Structures are given as structure tokens and as C-alpha cells.
Amino acid sequence: MAREIYQAIVDGILVGGVYALMAVGLTLIFGVLDIINIAQGVMVILGAYLSYELAARWHIDLFVGLLVTVPAMFVIGVVIQVAFIRPLRGRERTSMTLLVSFAVALIIEGILYQIFGADDRQLSASYVTSSVHVFGFYLPYIYLYGFALAVALVAALYGLLYRTGFGRSVRATMQDETAARLVGININRVAAITYGIGVAVTAVGGMMFGATNSFNPNSGYDLISRLLAIIILGGLGSIGGALVASVFMITLESIVDIWQPQWAIVVFYAALVLVLLIRPTGFFGRQPVRAQ
């Protein structure tokens, strides 16, 4: 039994790393644009289908294919931000952006159904099915590679945010949009690029998700609800919080999964509710803004 728990913890950390990448994209978008991107889940699935197409049609390796899918998702993100989210202004902006991203999710989901149908798919490659034996644990190569890539990308995002001029603009916008504009930051550009980056990471998340789970166009709902739970638990807008919460939640889920597989996901949400009862702002959340 102890073995199984250790294995569950290791799995949880590895898978949690990938969720962290997706969650960081979501929480970054929230921090800068003050919107919850409901479409993030279905965008992950879109990323999975892009990888699937590249692999099935042109026999491009999953990891090499990311060189195509990541920029593609970045462009999709920027287009969505400029076309649908930037025009929204005024008092009901929060709810409107939420609904817009829900509408975008519906459209993407519908298009995916139209093209690929409702059949379950899974990405395949030699390293998806084989695993390595380390310290008595069986670790599939895909988890190791994916975890390494996720860690590298999260580190790169951290570097971008904390070591570059652009990152300073992003953080300034997160703290106070009006003040950022006053010191000459181009808010529109920052918002569009941030949204693009937040969406681009879903290409990596989608490839990993597609390789480790079977998916269909409807899988996005399950994903987005997990990601939302993670970023709320970590504290909205907190990147470190998203990392901690991802690993915590996925590990918890995989431990419960040993005994009660069908209840694992309920424990996930129950943990969210419990934590919020004690800390309404999540692990690392800032104090809620006054007025609405």
C-alpha cells in the first residue's frame, strides 16, 4: 500500500507539473486582463488535436510538432483578444468577458466536433507507451519529458516576467492598470501578448494531455473546471500559487484514486471548498479589491 501511495505522489508531481503550465497561462491572463478565460480548457483540446493532425498526417514527432502548434495557438490567442475581448468596456466587463470566452469555447468545440466527430482519440508515440524503472517506480517516458518541458517553460515564463522589460510592463499592468498607462506602457499590446502567451502554453498542455488521456471535443469542460479550481486555490493572479496548487491538487487526486477512483475528482473540488472556507483568497491570493 505504501508503494502505491509513493507511486501516486510521484505521478501527481509529474502530471501536476503539466497542469501547472496550463494553470500559469490561465492565472497570467487573469492577472493582466482581469478575465477568466473559460475557453482555456477547450483550447488545450484544440492543441491536442493540432498535435494529432501533425502526427497523423505528416508524421511529425509530438515534441517537434510543438514548434508549429505553440506559435499557432499564440496567434489564435492574440486574434481572439484583439477581436473579441479588447472591445469590451464598462461596468459589466467582467461578466461579458466571461461569456465571450464561453462563446469562443462553444465555437471551438463545435468546430472540433464538425471536423473530428465525437470519437475518442489519443496521441501515440514510442515514448508514450514505454516507461523507465527508477528507484522502484515505473515512470512512463512521456511523463518525464513532459514534466521537464513544463518545468523549463514555467522557468522561462518566470524569467520573462521578472528579468525582462516586457515582464516589468506585464507586472506593472497586473498591479495597477491606470498607473501603468500613465508611465507609458502600451496596455493593449501587453494585454494581447499576455493573452497570446496564456493560450500558447495550452499547445504544450494539450500535447501532454492528449498523450496521457483519451480525448474528444467535449473533454475541455473537465479540464477547465480542474484548472479553475487550481488557480482559485492558488490565489487568482498568483503564479507561484498556481504551481503549488497544481501539484497539491493532482497529487491529492491521484492518492484518492488508489481507493476510490470514481470519487477522486469530487475530492478535488471538496478540497477547493474547504480551503476557501478557511482562506477565501486561496493560498497566495491578494486581498480582494474593494467594490465589486
Place this chain on the structure above:
Amino acid sequence: MSQADPQGRSWRGPALATGARAVGLAALLAVAVAFPVIFPNPVVTNYGVFTLIFVAVASAWNFFSGFSGYISLGNAVFFGSGAYALGIAARDWHVTGTGVFALLPLAAAVAALIAVPLGLIALRVRRHTFIVITIAFFFIFQLMAYNFSFTGGSTGVDAPFLPWQAQTYNNPFYYIALACAVGAIALSWLIRRSRFGLQLRAIRDDEDRARGLGVRAMRVKLSAFVLSAAVTGLVGAVWFFYLTQVQPPSGFDPLFDLSVVLMAFLGGLGTISGPVLGALIIEPGQLYLTTTFTNGYLSEILLGAVFLTVVLLVPRGIIPTGGEYLRRLTTRGRAAIPAAVPAVPQAADPAQVQEAQH
């Protein structure tokens, strides 16, 4: 009563306005009552039943979320709970035939009871976090419906059989749904007119200030939340009995949540006629699209595309624009009485925000 609109009433021929409005409402109600007689075709009355069901749930959603500003994306929890409550009660207590209708209040009570703890947890947080928690509740309930044995797992629950003629089967349901819709609208109207409704809107505008002025925010929010849940649960039970079955994905349907919010937004958030109008536009449209394009996905794309187009064409949101237009329509050019108070700050606000954004 008069606190909600201290101005306005005195200088706009109130008797005439109220009279014209009453005549208009009576005419609308008469059309709604006569509808199954004029169009006895079951296909048409089927549209009527579903549309009225959504008029009721959109109104119920609106008198909590629209008035208080706490956007709930989890009302399907109460819709599904009402449906399951009726189904399980009828199954376990062996209630058959029209006797099942007597269980409808039970469905409302179950939904209200569920709403109390959920509200106590969710209403502690605001804005995005509240929205996400309601989504989390929604998924918890869908999963519970799948996993518990008394909910019948993925096969769900079936309703008792009604030995009615196919030709007129829909008509009793039509009138029950109409009663629910009228009840929900009347409840919205009563709430909006009351001190309670005023407190809800004070919470929407600035919760901290409202608390400072003596509004017991938690109690007010929770009451509205529970009331909204009760109506939604009742209508969910009617919906279930009409369809004769419920499964976890149909009772707890994410599209239900989205549709209800969309209806309220399209018509005008926080107004009484808004959600009604939204439901009257969206639900028949959705039904038509799903029956025309049998694969169902095209209707999803179109629904999303229509919504995006509306938002793009009315960039500051449909609420002020659509709401004002709607009010102008219903009052035929006269200034609307309820609009008199919020119209001034609302008109000033987006302009300021827009200036600040550019």
C-alpha cells in the same frame, strides 16, 4: 414600495402609464393562454413548453444574479436537483399518474435546502471566485449524480408514465410551465419593488458601502439565492416530468447554465422583462437549430457566433443599449419609471471608463 422610485412617478402621468402597461400585460397573458388553442400542433406546443420553462428559470436566475451582481454559473445544480428529487420521490413512494404533480413543491423545497449550505460557502467570496465556485458545485453535483446508486448512475431516473393522448399531451405541461413563468416574473417584480430588492441592488453597486449603511448583506444575498434555487428546482421538476427522464449530463448541463445567463444578458441584466425577452428569443432559436441541423454541433457554433456578433456590434455591452431600447419599446417613448434612478450614474459611468481606457 415607493423607496425604489422616489422620483419619476409624480411627473409622468402615472395612472395612464400603469393603465397602458396593465392592458399590454393582460393582452400578452391572453395570447400566452390562448397559444395552445390557436396552435394545437404538438410540435408547436413543445416549443411553447420549453420556452416557458426557460422564461421561468432565466427570471429566477436574474432575481438573484441580475439584481445582486453575483453571476452564478451553477443554477443547473438546482434545476437538476429538482428533477432528481421529483423522480426519486415518485419512484420510491410509488406515486403514479397525475399525483406526481403534487410532489412539485417537494422539488422546490429540496432545491432550496441544497442552496442554503452552498450559498453559505459561495457567498463569502465575490466576483470571479464566486463564479468559479458555482461552477465547481455544478461539477460536484453532476459527478454525484453519476456515482450515487439512488440517482441511478448514468442511466438516470425515469418519470411515471402518463396515459395521455399524444395530440394533447403537451397542453397541461404548457399551462403548468406558464404558471411557473408568470410566478417567476411576478416574484421578480415584487422583489424589484421591495426594500429587499433595493438592498440587493445596493449590494451589486457597492457591497462594502451597503454593509456600512446597515444592509445585512449575507442574509439578503442568501435569501435571494435560496429563493432563486427554489423556483429553478420547481421548474426543473416540471421539465423532468415533461421529458419523462433525467440523466446526469441532461439534468446538470453546462449548456443550461450558459443559456440562462445568455438569456438574461441578451435581454438586459437586472431588468424584469430582459430575461423573459432573452428566453423568448434564444430558446426557440436553439430548439429550431437543433432540430434543423441534426448533428447538433452547428447549432453550438451558431449560438456562440450570434453571441459574439451581438457583443461586437454593441461594444459597451447589450445591457445598457438593449435595456434602454427595450424600455423605450415597452413604454413607447416615455421615460421608464424604474430607469429614472440608475439611468444617470449608468450613463455617466461607461463614458468615464471609456475615456480612462483610451
